[in-house]
Amino acid sequence: MLSRIARLRQLRLQPTATPITSGLRGYATPVNPSSSVDALLGTSVPPPPREGQEFSSAPGTYSTPSRFGSKDPNDISDLLHGNSRQRDPTHGSFSNNGRTRESILADLQRFKGTAIGAERKGIPIPSRDEMLEEMFKRPLRELEERRNIADREHPHPIDALYGRNELDERVLAAARALYAASTNPSPRSKDAADTYMAASIGKLVGRFEARSGYQLSIELPYESTPSEERKVPLTSAHSSEAELEEANDDGVLLLAYVSNLNGARGTERISVCSGFAVEGGDKISAEDGDGKGALVVSCAHTLRAAEAFKPKTEANSSSNTDTEPSASVSSDSIALAITRTGAIYPVRNLISSLPTSDVILLQLGTTPLTLNASSSPTQPIRTLPVSPYPAHVNSELSVSSFWGWEDDSGAILPAYTYDYDQQQLSLSPPSSSSSAPPGREKEQVKLERDDAGRSRWGRARLVEYKDPCGASAMVGTYDELAQLDYKLLVSSPANPPALQGDYALRLSSTVSEASRPASLANGSGGSGAGEESVVGSQTRKPLPNFPPPGSSGGPVVDVESGSVVGIVRGHKMSSLEGRRGDAVPAEKVFEFFALPGLGRKN
Numbered sequence: 108m109l110s111r112i113a114r115l116r117q118l119r120l121q122p123t124a125t126p127i128t129s130g131l132r133g134y135a136t137p138v139n140p141s142s143s144v145d146a147l148l149g150t151s152v153p154p155p156p157r158e159g160q161e162f163s164s165a166p167g168t169y170s171t172p173s174r175f176g177s178k179d180p181n182d183i184s185d186l187l188h189g190n191s192r193q194r195d196p197t198h199g200s201f202s203n204n205g206r207t208r209e210s211i212l213a214d215l216q217r218f219k220g221t222a223i224g225a226e227r228k229g230i231p232i233p234s235r236d237e238m239l240e241e242m243f244k245r246p247l248r249e250l251e252e253r254r255n256i257a258d259r260e261h262p263h264p265i266d267a268l269y270g271r272n273e274l275d276e277r278v279l280a281a282a283r284a285l286y287a288a289s290t291n292p293s294p295r296s297k298d299a300a301d302t303y304m305a306a307s308i309g310k311l312v313g314r315f316e317a318r319s320g321y322q323l324s325i326e327l328p329y330e331s332t333p334s335e336e337r338k339v340p341l342t343s344a345h346s347s348e349a350e351l352e353e354a355n356d357d358g359v360l361l362l363a364y365v366s367n368l369n370g371a372r373g374t375e376r377i378s379v380c381s382g383f384a385v386e387g388g389d390k391i392s393a394e395d396g397d398g399k400g401a402l403v404v405s406c407a408h409t410l411r412a413a414e415a416f417k418p419k420t421e422a423n424s425s426s427n428t429d430t431e432p433s434a435s436v437s438s439d440s441i442a443l444a445i446t447r448t449g450a451i452y453p454v455r456n457l458i459s460s461l462p463t464s465d466v467i468l469l470q471l472g473t474t475p476l477t478l479n480a481s482s483s484p485t486q487p488i489r490t491l492p493v494s495p496y497p498a499h500v501n502s503e504l505s506v507s508s509f510w511g512w513e514d515d516s517g518a519i520l521p522a523y524t525y526d527y528d529q530q531q532l533s534l535s536p537p538s539s540s541s542s543a544p545p546g547r548e549k550e551q552v553k554l555e556r557d558d559a560g561r562s563r564w565g566r567a568r569l570v571e572y573k574d575p576c577g578a579s580a581m582v583g584t585y586d587e588l589a590q591l592d593y594k595l596l597v598s599s600p601a602n603p604p605a606l607q608g609d610y611a612l613r614l615s616s617t618v619s620e621a622s623r624p625a626s627l628a629n630g631s632g633g634s635g636a637g638e639e640s641v642v643g644s645q646t647r648k649p650l651p652n653f654p655p656p657g658s659s660g661g662p663v664v665d666v667e668s669g670s671v672v673g674i675v676r677g678h679k680m681s682s683l684e685g686r687r688g689d690a691v692p693a694e695k696v697f698e699f700f701a702l703p704g705l706g707r708k709n
Contacts, residue, residue: 129214151248189354190637196671259509259657262366262376272443273518275377277301279635280523281451282365284594285476286441291530302474308364308440312414315407320698321459323395325387327700330492330670337492338669342563343396343601344556351560355536356447358383358489359507359563361663362469364413364494371451380409381507381661382444382676384490387666390468397456400471401488404443405458405660406676413440413659428480443467448486449521450475453534463575464589464695465676478521478532493663493693494670497591499581504568504593506688507675509562509663510605516549519559530689557603565606565653566599566666567688591663591690606653625669627703652678654688663690 166238265275330337335346340354367375382405389399396402442454452471460467475485498504512519526533548572552558572580573590580586597607654661663673673690681684 108206123619141310143554174466188483189692198570206483218521224706228257237262244459255330255561259379259410260659262364262378264373265375265377266439274379274493274513274520277518277520277523278361278363278377278445279365279368279375279377280525281476281532282441282443282477283368283525283529284523285443285451285453286368287530288476288527293574295683303453303472303476305441305472306411306457307545308366308442310415311410311442311454313409313459315350315462318457319462321702322698323387323458324392325390325700327493327697328386329495329703331494331496332668333670338630339491339505339664339671341664341666341669341688342561343599344603345479356486356489357563358491359447359511360384360403360488361445361512362403362409362442363445364410364440365373366413368439368441370439376413379509379657380406380407380659381509381657382406382469383660383662383671384471384488385493385505386490387700388490391458393471396470398470398473399447399686400452400473401490402672403454403469405467405469406460407465409659410442410467444469444471444510444519446475446488447519449523452488452489459699461698462696463595464691466674466691466695468699476532478534492670493696494563494665494668494672495694495697497572497692497694498569498665498672499514499582499590500569500571502672503596503666504569504672505564505664505666506565506567506593507658507663508562508565509601509607509657509661510655512657514559514562515547515555516552516558555604556702557605562605564601564664565603566601567593569593570687572692588692588694591692593663593690594685595688608648630641631667652680652686663693 150367265272265279285303285305289305340357342351342354342357348353361379362380363377363383365375365377382403384401384403386398386402388401391402444452444454446452454469454476455472456470457470459468471488477485495578522534524533525531550556569591572582572586572588572594573592574580574587575589577590580588582588595606596602599607654677658675659677661675663675664670665672672693674693674696676689676691678686678688
């Protein structure tokens with residue numbers, strides 16, 4: 108019996124034309140032994156291609172013939188090298204065919220676009236120096252854009268409000284008259300210098316740091332539910348003339364910090380804010396305060412902003428907080444308070460401060476400055492009730508607005524002017540050519556119910572309390588209530604038309620003909636002109652921010668109880684919470700005073 112190998116040899120030696128494949132067995136030959144998997148040898152990785160190497164099958168293997176010749180069709184190295192010859196993909200040869208270099212580059216871009224997409228222009232990576240430069244340029248650019256916008260709570264010259272400086276004119280005249288009364292008492296009595304003595308900005312700032320967290324020895328009464336006589340008199344857009352007259356003095360004060368009083372026009376700096384008086388001024392001891400003047404609560408950021416513009420002569424007085432009265436007024440700056448009725452009081456001292464809460468406690472003088480050095484009797488400053496308990500969320504609030512001091516027709520303060528010869532305050536109209544331009548007719552503003560008396564308060568809704576870290580705080584827990592957020596009620600009819608916007612109804616349908624002034628009814632334009640002005644007032648958009656600048660330090664009143672539950676601090680805007688008003692809970696005011704039954708804390 109022949110072996111298997113001998114039989115195979117005989118078959119190979121037979122001269123036959125047709126190969127015999129039936130009945131034969133053979134070993135499988137790998138297609139590509141350089142990269143195929145073998146049971147004994149394992150996996151062999153093919154070697155990396157070399158430059159100029161042609162793509163072909165391994166020897167002894169079978170591969171499909173390429174339709175594009177011996178060169179890889181994805182190889183565009185010739186185009187990348189800028190060769191002028193073009194390869195024919197069907198034959199693998201190169202030819203010029205009369206093509207230019209521009210056409211070849213166009214084909215190159217087309218091939219690139221097919222493989223990797225359209226060409227994208229790169230963006231240079233900014234360096235750290237460029238990032239830092241942009242970081243510092245952005246706030247400066249924003250300040251440059253806001254250069255023409257005057258904020259009443261920051262020091263500004265008298266002509267910074269686009270000519271409508273009537274309120275600043277009267278505040279500056281009152282400040283100069285008060286400064287002259289304290290520094291030059293003649294022809295007044297000798298006691299006038301001490302009576303009208305007002306603290307300078309430097310002294311107040313020095314005591315702001317020295318009296319931080321100071322607590323008085325007296326107590327502040329708890330008035331969460333005050334009586335009808337003690338409730339804050341609130342006005343609204345639908346208040347009658349009798350109600351406005353009854354609530355003429357609602358206890359809100361105008362605080363002003365004025366520096367460079369004796370300088371040329373344009374060099375003075377005026378910053379104003381709001382405040383309100385509380386009980387305890389007549390009970391304060393000599394250790395805690397200076398005299399028996401009223402105690403006023405206000406914001407601290409306006410005072411600290413005025414410090415940056417204080418004259419150089421205040422550098423020494425601000426560092427020494429126990430200077431004599433004559434030294435405290437030697438600098439060219441002053442702080443004063445003005446009531447709704449126009450009474451001017453000097454700010455004598457700063458009793459205490461809460462820097463983290465942005466609240467200060469000031470003390471005023473006992474005697475207001477009068478016109479022409481007259482001794483006419485004046486009513487004492489009205490004090491407001493303060494509630495130690497926080498208002499509940501969703502409570503309706505009445506927020507003090509700076510629009511209560513001026514409207515489109517002008518300021519509510521008397522036309523104060525300062526007589527340099529007599530060094531007194533008078534009511535003669537200003538004769539300078541740089542006076543404020545006339546505003547709208549007063550009767551027309553009243554007809555629209557957008558006058559200052561009806562714009563003193565804005566109705567809002569309490570939405571949230573926050574702790575010092577900015578997280579939401581709950582009433583009735585151990586959470587510290589450091590911030591009170593509220594939102595303006597645009598749909599409230601108690602708000603003036605400026606705060607209602609497009610939601611407000613036409614005033615012509617809400618105001619009766621009997622209440623229309625005769626000057627408008629019998630005017631040159633007739634009733635049509637009055638109706639056009641009323642209709643035109645309804646197209647105004649709501650102002651972007653409430654409360655407006657100058658309202659900081661004013662009271663936030665609970666409409667239901669009539670007591671103060673917060674102190675206005677400003678407004679803010681965020682993408683998540685929207686536009687909100689910011690206030691300090693009124694319970695912070697009680698940290699200035701001793702606890703009931705416990706006295707002053709150590």
